[in-house]
Amino acid sequence: xxxxALLWIAAAxxxxxxxxxxxxxxxxxxxxxxxxxxxxxxIAALVAGDFAAGEWGITVTVLVATFAAFAALAVAALKPARxxxxxxxxxxxxxxxxxxxxxxxxxxTFALAGPLALGASLLLALAVRALIVSAGGAEAxxxxxxxxxxxxxxxxxxxxxxxMPRRIAQFGWxxxxxxxxxxxxxxxxxxx
Amino acid sequence: xxxxxxxxxxxxxxxxxxxxxxxxxxxxYLICTTGTAIVLHEEWQRFEQxxxxxxxxxxxxxxxxxxxxxxxxxxxxxxxxxxxxxxxxEALPRTTITTDTQAVHVDAQGEIAKPEENAWAEFLLALHxxxxxxxxxxxxxxxxFGAMLVALAISGIVAHPRIFRDAFRLRxxxxxxxxxxxxxxxLAVWTLPFALAIALTGAMIGLFYVSGSGLAAxxxxxxxxxxxxxxxxxxxxxDAAPAPVAQTGPALAYMQREYPEVQPYYVxxxxxxxxxxxxxxVGEHPRRLIFGEYYAFSGTGEFRGTAGxxxxxxxxxxxxxxxxxxxxxxxxxxxxxxxxxFGLAMTVVVATGTFIWLDKRERRxxxxxxxxxxxxxxxxxxxxxxxxxxxxxxxxxNGAPFVTVFWVVCPLVxxxxxxxxxxxxxxxxxxxxxxxxx
Numbered sequence: 336x337x338x339x340a341l342l343w344i345a346a347a348x349x350x351x352x353x354x355x356x357x358x359x360x361x362x363x364x365x366x367x368x369x370x371x372x373x374x375x376x377x378i379a380a381l382v383a384g385d386f387a388a389g390e391w392g393i394t395v396t397v398l399v400a401t402f403a404a405f406a407a408l409a410v411a412a413l414k415p416a417r418x419x420x421x422x423x424x425x426x427x428x429x430x431x432x433x434x435x436x437x438x439x440x441x442x443x444t445f446a447l448a449g450p451l452a453l454g455a456s457l458l459l460a461l462a463v464r465a466l467i468v469s470a471g472g473a474e475a476x477x478x479x480x481x482x483x484x485x486x487x488x489x490x491x492x493x494x495x496x497x498x499m500p501r502r503i504a505q506f507g508w509x510x511x512x513x514x515x516x517x518x519x520x521x522x523x524x525x526x527x
Numbered sequence: 528x529x530x531x532x533x534x535x536x537x538x539x540x541x542x543x544x545x546x547x548x549x550x551x552x553x554x555x556y557l558i559c560t561t562g563t564a565i566v567l568h569e570e571w572q573r574f575e576q577x578x579x580x581x582x583x584x585x586x587x588x589x590x591x592x593x594x595x596x597x598x599x600x601x602x603x604x605x606x607x608x609x610x611x612x613x614x615x616x617e618a619l620p621r622t623t624i625t626t627d628t629q630a631v632h633v634d635a636q637g638e639i640a641k642p643e644e645n646a647w648a649e650f651l652l653a654l655h656x657x658x659x660x661x662x663x664x665x666x667x668x669x670x671x672f673g674a675m676l677v678a679l680a681i682s683g684i685v686a687h688p689r690i691f692r693d694a695f696r697l698r699x700x701x702x703x704x705x706x707x708x709x710x711x712x713x714l715a716v717w718t719l720p721f722a723l724a725i726a727l728t729g730a731m732i733g734l735f736y737v738s739g740s741g742l743a744a745x746x747x748x749x750x751x752x753x754x755x756x757x758x759x760x761x762x763x764x765x766d767a768a769p770a771p772v773a774q775t776g777p778a779l780a781y782m783q784r785e786y787p788e789v790q791p792y793y794v795x796x797x798x799x800x801x802x803x804x805x806x807x808x809v810g811e812h813p814r815r816l817i818f819g820e821y822y823a824f825s826g827t828g829e830f831r832g833t834a835g836x837x838x839x840x841x842x843x844x845x846x847x848x849x850x851x852x853x854x855x856x857x858x859x860x861x862x863x864x865x866x867x868x869f870g871l872a873m874t875v876v877v878a879t880g881t882f883i884w885l886d887k888r889e890r891r892x893x894x895x896x897x898x899x900x901x902x903x904x905x906x907x908x909x910x911x912x913x914x915x916x917x918x919x920x921x922x923x924x925n926g927a928p929f930v931t932v933f934w935v936v937c938p939l940v941x942x943x944x945x946x947x948x949x950x951x952x953x954x955x956x957x958x959x960x961x962x963x964x965x
């Protein structure tokens with residue numbers, strides 16, 4: 336079957352892509368050709384997976400690539416630890432890298448990033464539905480858009496709010512999204 | 528390769544990541560652990576009831592006999608509104624008939640063999656799906672944690688300026704804070720596509736009571752079923768007048784004739800024994816993420832059409848793909864093994880995330896021994912609670928109080944771990960946690 340062969344090619348490309356990136360990122364100096372080759376193999380793997388079996392093929396290809404990366408990590412984990420010089424240990428999470436507490440109310444931040452952002456995201460999702468349906472889209476697409484938009488919009492907005500240094504900006508974004516989306520409630524109008 | 532986030536952005540992202548992680552860590556750990564275990568839902572069911580009759584297929588006539596036997600067994604009670612026949616599949620090679628009031632296995636001849644006993648697998652599913660809480664509260668809560676997992680993934684990417692450069696760096700054998708950090712970052716980076724898929728689909732399922740209710744309230748007068756009808760199809764008008772039980776054989780014969788590549792795995796009788804009864808067959812499409820397609824038939828086996836899960840709108844196909852993508856049942860055992868491995872990795876990511884936070888506290892000179900012991904207690908307590916319920920299942924049987932056992936054992940392990948750590952500290956009179964040179 337042609338699909339089977341393509342799927343095997345996709346899997347092989349996925350493994351090759353991870354292997355090339357492992358080689359590239361293990362070098363002391365960056366190698367643009369190797370990086371391009373690695374990423375290129377991964378993209379080609381996804382394309383082959385898509386041609387082989389659509390979204391199922393893409394998903395399986397991603398699982399194979401992840402599995403290959405885990406194999407590479409297993410090899411790294413088995414390597415003996417080098418006694419590192421204290422100052423050369425690089426981490427992205429060392430304590431001094433965090434912002435110091437600003438004295439803002441944690442409860443208000445929680446309320447903003449939690450329920451208020453969720454409410455604003457729901458309004459945004461309903462606005463997306465109204466736009467889809469009013470543009471002639473299928474009612475099913477509009478309804479699924481609501482279900483799919485909330486899990487994307489809410490965490491994104493929550494994270495963005497937590498990144499904002501000023502309370503006024505946080506309120507501005509939450510209320511702004513809600514205010515822009517709310518009028519679309521009038522356009523829901525029942526089944527399309 | 529590195530992203531060009533400013534140092535201030537990275538610092539804020541780390542703070543956001545820490546705050547989100549701290550709020551979510553305990554329940555997120557529970558959800559990841561149970562989610563990993565529930566990948567084997569069908570296999571657990573087989574393990575729980577090893578003496579149930581198994582078969583690779585069942586003849587349509589035998590299935591019909593099974594349906595009629597089950598309905599006859601309920602003739603002295605209220606008539607069931609729905610009857611589901613699970614057909615033998617590779618993962619669960621059993622024929623099981625479920626009504627509003629019971630679930631029984633039937634043998635290859637259609638005779639009722641024994642009641643279905645899979646209470647532990649169902650407990651595990653309920654623990655993952657809704658934390659053993661009422662569905663509205665529990666599913667919404669789990670959905671919210673799924674959404675926060677998305678936020679953790681985004682903040683983790685921004686907080687990690689050397690995300691690609693360090694992608695293969697795992698100093699696991701250092702056995703110190705750096706090893707913990709590497710385990711967390713490396714596993715998180717490589718499970719990112721998997722974690723995003725799991726988190727988004729989980730949040731989509733779990734937040735249905737929020738987003739679906741909002742949709743129903745704004746466009747369907749509060750009727751959630753009406754809101755879902757355009758996606759999954761609606762129920763035709765019923766007619767309660769008595770009628771002979773629908774014949775499922777013609778529907779299955781039609782499927783075999785017209786859709787030979789589709790594998791039927793569920794037969795659903797709506798309002799059986801009434802003039803308005805109708806039959807749905809759920810058929811699996813090979814190499815698709817969709818859970819299947821609904822094939823609708825009249826009570827006499829006349830084909831009425833499909834719902835559009837396989838070839839309908841993008842939204843329909845997306846909605847139909849959510850469950851399989853989340854639970855990993857779209858590619859047999861190899862995909863299940865991958866889901867278990869990556870699910871375990873996500874569980875480790877959640878566990879190590881809190882240990883990293885504790886390490887930071889201690890580097891700042893804040894005593895964290897009690898918190899560390901409590902977190903260790905939870906990390907051990909959740910799987911211990913699950914194992915305890917499984918032992919109880921094997922020892923007592925299907926009617927064992929799984930919810931009580933789990934929610935007693937898990938806190939007990941946390942308490943025991945915390946007390947034990949305190950006693951050890953008092954006995955040794957030493958520093959709670961070695962602080963590495965940095």
